[in-house]
Amino acid sequence: NAGVTQTPKFQVLKTGQSMTLQCAQDMNHEYMSWYRQDPGMGLRLIHYSVGAGITDQGEVPNGYNVSRSTTEDFPLRLLLAAPSQTSVYFCASSYGQGSYNEQFFGPGTRLTVL
Amino acid sequence: AQSVTQLDSHVSVSEGTPVLLRCNYSSSYSPSLFWYVQHPNKGLQLLLKYTSAATLVKGINGFEAEFKKSETSFHLTKPSAHMSDAAEYFCVNRMDSNYQLIWGAGTKLIIKP
Numbered sequence: 001n002a003g004v005t006q007t008p009k010f011q012v013l014k015t016g017q018s019m020t021l022q023c024a025q026d027m028n029h030e031y032m033s034w035y036r037q038d039p040g041m042g043l044r045l046i047h048y049s050v051g052a053g054i055t056d057q058g059e060v061p062n063g064y065n066v067s068r069s070t071t072e073d074f075p076l077r078l079l080l081a082a083p084s085q086t087s088v089y090f091c092a093s094s095y096g097q098g099s100y101n102e103q104f105f106g107p108g109t110r111l112t113v114l
Numbered sequence: 115a116q117s118v119t120q121l122d123s124h125v126s127v128s129e130g131t132p133v134l135l136r137c138n139y140s141s142s143y144s145p146s147l148f149w150y151v152q153h154p155n156k157g158l159q160l161l162l163k164y165t166s167a168a169t170l171v172k173g174i175n176g177f178e179a180e181f182k183k184s185e186t187s188f189h190l191t192k193p194s195a196h197m198s199d200a201a202e203y204f205c206v207n208r209m210d211s212n213y214q215l216i217w218g219a220g221t222k223l224i225i226k227p
Contacts, residue, residue, distance in 0.1 A: 040123070040219055040220075041219055042204055042217035042218050042219045042220050043158075043204070043217040044217070045214055045215065048214065058214060059214070090157070090158065092158075100146045100165065100208055102160045102163065103158075103160070103215075105157040105158040105159075106157060107156070107157050108157060
């Protein structure tokens, strides 16, 4: 099993550009989520999904869109990139529909917005 | 409202000495608490999880944590630090909803030779 994979590993954008961060898992997990990690702040939840076709907002959803057309994939779209979105982004998945099970994390995407 | 406070941003110990990383939580109901570890330039990995089955929880790599309801604490300990334990550690609590977690700000563990 590859586990949770994320692409790209690094990305530099200019303000106003858009892009999609890819996330895929091969463990047939129902729950998937996107976090951003900023220094001194821990991880903050952006969006999550409890199954294909179902998504919901987390703590910091503004400026991001998600969709879940399959169990395996959960892409995160930045619509109009801003310097405040410079961060490290982690995708995670877990068995079941709740957040009470172990989450498996991808390696992260380091995004810089100039 | 649920919250998680990690009381130290950095902890420095000598190799072979005990480790204590402190975490306090607030919760309006029985919490689900986790400790995750992040090694430099790597992803996050679950160390251990509390879900009310036992107050002393054993995790991987010799770590354990004790849930103390009266003190609203879930401190992480290890009897003897190893150089490979140098990493950042996060205490995590489940929020009101079953679908969201709240993360502490993290504690960086430094191991001196």
